[in-house]
Amino acid sequence: MVKMCCLGAGYVGGPTMAVIALKCPDVEVVVVDISTARIDAWNSETLQIYEPGLDDVVKQCRGRNLLFSNDIEKHVSEADIVFVSVNTPTKTRGLGAGKAADLTYWESAARLIADVAKSDKIVVEKSTVPVRTAEAIEKILNHNSDGISFQILSNPEFLAEGTAIQDLFSPDRVLIGGRETREGRRAVEALKDVYAHWVPEDRILTTNLWSAELSKLAANAFLAQRISSVNAMSALCEATGANVAEVAYAVGKDSRVGPKFLNASVGFGGSCFQKDILNLVYICECNGLPEVANYWKQVIKINDYQKSRFVNRVVSSMFNTVANKRIAVLGFAFKKDTGDTRETPAIDVCKGLLGDQAKISIYDPQVTEDQIQRDLAMNKFDWDHPLHLQPMSPTAIKQVSVAWDAYEAAKDAHGICILTEWDEFKTLDYTRIYESMQKPAFVFDGRNVVDPES
Numbered sequence: 479m480v481k482m483c484c485l486g487a488g489y490v491g492g493p494t495m496a497v498i499a500l501k502c503p504d505v506e507v508v509v510v511d512i513s514t515a516r517i518d519a520w521n522s523e524t525l526q527i528y529e530p531g532l533d534d535v536v537k538q539c540r541g542r543n544l545l546f547s548n549d550i551e552k553h554v555s556e557a558d559i560v561f562v563s564v565n566t567p568t569k570t571r572g573l574g575a576g577k578a579a580d581l582t583y584w585e586s587a588a589r590l591i592a593d594v595a596k597s598d599k600i601v602v603e604k605s606t607v608p609v610r611t612a613e614a615i616e617k618i619l620n621h622n623s624d625g626i627s628f629q630i631l632s633n634p635e636f637l638a639e640g641t642a643i644q645d646l647f648s649p650d651r652v653l654i655g656g657r658e659t660r661e662g663r664r665a666v667e668a669l670k671d672v673y674a675h676w677v678p679e680d681r682i683l684t685t686n687l688w689s690a691e692l693s694k695l696a697a698n699a700f701l702a703q704r705i706s707s708v709n710a711m712s713a714l715c716e717a718t719g720a721n722v723a724e725v726a727y728a729v730g731k732d733s734r735v736g737p738k739f740l741n742a743s744v745g746f747g748g749s750c751f752q753k754d755i756l757n758l759v760y761i762c763e764c765n766g767l768p769e770v771a772n773y774w775k776q777v778i779k780i781n782d783y784q785k786s787r788f789v790n791r792v793v794s795s796m797f798n799t800v801a802n803k804r805i806a807v808l809g810f811a812f813k814k815d816t817g818d819t820r821e822t823p824a825i826d827v828c829k830g831l832l833g834d835q836a837k838i839s840i841y842d843p844q845v846t847e848d849q850i851q852r853d854l855a856m857n858k859f860d861w862d863h864p865l866h867l868q869p870m871s872p873t874a875i876k877q878v879s880v881a882w883d884a885y886e887a888a889k890d891a892h893g894i895c896i897l898t899e900w901d902e903f904k905t906l907d908y909t910r911i912y913e914s915m916q917k918p919a920f921v922f923d924g925r926n927v928v929d930p931e932s
């Protein structure tokens with residue numbers, strides 16, 4: 479029986495390995511983590527990650543051929559294939575601070591693998607890493623082990639949160655990059671065989687290592703670029719009376735452009751887009767390509783502009799002051815169908831409103847009060863570290879309260895900001911909400927979920 483171990487039981491490691499276990503009953507899958515709390519949560523009845531369909535997949539295989547464990551050394555040492563899906567945060571100090579990927583966690587994972595390995599292994603990069611990381615990993619592994627052969631593969635993950643299970647069940651493509659040697663090709667085939675249990679062969683792409691590593695950064699840059707393009711257009715629409723939804727629809731009807739990822743919004747969030755583009759920008763700079771770096775940097779600048787433009791619009795519409803006014807924030811997660819708040823635009827919007835002395839009352843169906851308070855107090859990029867290494871919970875910001883539902887959040891508010899496109903916000907009783915608000919009452923829809931006419 480093939481044995482697999484995954485270092486990192488997060489948003490990627492947990493769901494990905496659970497789906498592999500489900501689709502490959504002949505493979506033993508163990509997911510390990512340095513955070514005991516994370517492993518406990520995976521072994522409990524209530525998973526820490528809210529992801530439609532995940533619960534069901536985990537319950538079908540946990541205890542059968544899927545195990546969550548803190549015994550990292552044992553399971554890494556026994557595995558034939560080791561996936562590494564650990565944090566790759568943006569560096570906050572030293573060389574490349576604010577842009578480059580911090581590979582501390584990856585490096586310590588590689589050193590651990592080298593230390594405990596007693597047999598040959600395939601090591602799979604699942605985390606998103608800078609191009610040519612595999613070269614560094616190879617050196618660490620080969621210089622720290624005795625006579626053991628390691629094959630490094632790049633197998634970036636393309637799942638999106640909220641649709642992770644669907645994306646894993648039927649991916650647009652699975653990408654596997656490996657060394658162009660006999661052993662490298664054999665390792666690629668071994669991983670291909672795993673995915674071939676459920677992914678059609680023409681969707682499994684194999685490339686060289688550097689193409690696979692770079693394709694992940696490129697894919698996210700292209701996706702985020704579409705959002706910044708439509709968001710830039712939204713500013714022009716607001717200035718000219720055009721409707722951005724109509725413009726996006728008309729543009730997307732061109733089959734060369736396509737309709738997806740053209741929803742104007744308060745800005746993109748999530749743990750990947752900003753981090754990966756900053757990483758790409760840094761790699762371009764290091765390779766002497768400032769023009770290319772500046773091109774991609776602009777995608778982030780427009781995203782920051784969109785978030786601050788939203789705050790300015792709220793304040794200027796409300797007679798240039800929101801001081802002591804109650805503003806209801808509907809939605810805090812970075813998108814619907816997830817409780818994840820990493821880099822959510824809601825953080826910047828709330829901070830902007832707090833800067834203008836607003837009182838904020840927040841409702842999100844999946845985000846806890848503790849998480850919201852932590853997010854509003856945390857420094858940029860600090861969220862991307864293992865839980866037990868993150869700063870301690872700060873004292874709560876007293877101008878921020880968290881409500882149980884949208885109606886409670888909106889009661890006595892002067893304005894409402896819709897920051898996540900949760901389906902339930904489309905069908906709220908806005909007449910009831912209007913009646914409970916201060917007048918004049920304002921709605922700022924950062925996700926185009928309400929019908930402004932009605």
Ligand SMILES: NC(=O)c1ccc[n+]([C@@H]2O[C@H](COP(=O)([O-])OP(=O)(O)OC[C@H]3O[C@@H](n4cnc5c(N)ncnc54)[C@H](O)[C@@H]3O)[C@@H](O)[C@H]2O)c1
Nearest residue numbers: 486488489490511512513564565566583587605606635864
């Ligand atoms: N979240 C996504 O949707 C997504 C999608 C594709 C790729 N990625 C990439 O995948 C990687 C992981 O992302 P994530 O969202 O799962 O992060 P996460 O923070 O949810 O999970 C990472 C886990 O790794 C653990 N960890 C850190 N160092 C470790 C070590 N040395 N040994 C064992 N465990 C260790 C942490 O405790 C944490 O639980 C990142 O590189 C990210 O950019 C994320």
Ligand SMILES: O=c1ccn([C@@H]2O[C@H](COP(=O)(O)OP(=O)(O)O[C@H]3O[C@H](CO)[C@@H](O)[C@H](O)[C@H]3O)[C@@H](O)[C@H]2O)c(=O)[nH]1
Nearest residue numbers: 635636637638639705739740741743746747748750812813
């Ligand atoms: O038309 C759109 C589409 C998305 N968004 C926003 O963009 C952000 C990212 O959304 P999405 O890409 O759906 O979610 P992620 O989970 O961040 O997934 C992205 O990042 C992952 C991590 O690298 C990749 O694996 C996925 O392929 C890639 O879609 C969210 O804030 C969305 O609200 C928009 O504003 N407009």
